[in-house]
Amino acid sequence: MARSAAAKALPTARGADRKRLLDEEIADRLRESILKGELEAGERLTELSLANQWQVSQATIRAALKLLQGEGLVEYRKRRGTFVTSISEADVLEIYTLREMLEAFAARRAAQRVTAHGRKSLERIMRNMRAAARTGDRRRMLELDFEFHRAIVNMSGHRRLLEIYAKLESQTRLFLTMTDVLHHDLEDAIAHHEPLGNAILAGDHQRAFELASHHCERDAVELVRALFHKT
Amino acid sequence: MARSAAAKALPTARGADRKRLLDEEIADRLRESILKGELEAGERLTELSLANQWQVSQATIRAALKLLQGEGLVEYRKRRGTFVTSISEADVLEIYTLREMLEAFAARRAAQRVTAHGRKSLERIMRNMRAAARTGDRRRMLELDFEFHRAIVNMSGHRRLLEIYAKLESQTRLFLTMTDVLHHDLEDAIAHHEPLGNAILAGDHQRAFELASHHCERDAVELVRALFHKT
DNA sequence: TTCATCACGATTATCGATAATATGTCAATC
């Protein structure tokens, strides 16, 4: 019991010893529940019952919900409460058109400012992708897919862009983690990521821009079909 | 008997009877103070003192600050408090590169889906701009400038885009409302907005895209020079 | 039956108080 050793009898330190804020802790658990699908889309989240459930005050729950609201995982209607965001086909299109634009922009900038650190992370991710393809680990591939794109946005060195992108990523997870529609062919996934990564590492910003643009568009089409037009 | 008439003596309804939430009310006042410059950039906002100042509870202040945080007008450091956002040259560049991209995207989409309603608002704004130019009202021109671009983003019919753009707009106000750097030449302002508006109304999405892109870039250069390199 | 109205129950909005923590001060030490 680490920090715990001395703090054994801290009045308010419940359960495990935390360093983080309580509302972040709660937000994490809620986020997990939502992304796992334990909380269904559209489900209502009642502040007081969550407060009882986790033995924290309503204010803390409120703060946690605000956090998730900022990530676009829940929606808030005043005096009505908070609901798990449900994503429509129009939403998917919105998210992907935005991602397409942002990622293309990010890829161009990234190609223009490759750092040693950026190069290393991108290379690592691509290496891991190939490994995941070999072992046929689709869930891992999906995670690496997210990492890959986030790394590119990171390399763009644009803080606000990264913020916006992070929000889009969590919303993407909202409908991607549960379904299994992407990456049926893992080799195919590699084939669609490596060229982009290489273009960036080579500093070819024009090509990076185009590849990123097309990459996203392709995913979007595939996704919408899989999610909504499964006949 | 409506609730307003009978509710004359509502215990907690302070001042006038409100329909809006208290934290929104407070957020409005705070926003105004910040944008007017009454609260300086970097200034610390103490929850309890604001609570006393406006006779509301700390929780309400907290909620209001969260709102402003979402707009990017204040920054939050945990256990440290909330501070009025201060904008650096790098921030201005970030904001404008983002705006350039988003507005170009929005302009293209707007041109592709002009509605009667959209057409009317855009035309009204352009008419008002000409009027402002005639009367030499620079403050009004600035406001119309904001309206113009917001209208375009609105016409794009992309909810998430509008959200992101709104946030960028408030941050733009953070450094634009106080200074007076833009629109020295009002005729010039007209000359730089009308072609874009007309391209959109004509449905020329290619041209709208290019004009929006250049428009923003031009503003950015002018602004950065005026704000940071004024020698 | 159909519609409007009115209590009631559930839930959010707001409050005031207490606990926890960061920051600055000042003395003691090297």
Added chain:
DNA sequence: GATTGACATATTATCGATAATCGTGATGAA
């Protein structure tokens, strides 16, 4: 003189309770 550490202080984090409000179903009139 610089550094460290304990303490006081200011401020956020969290709590539990109360007030306001919304949705709903019951009730009664047309």
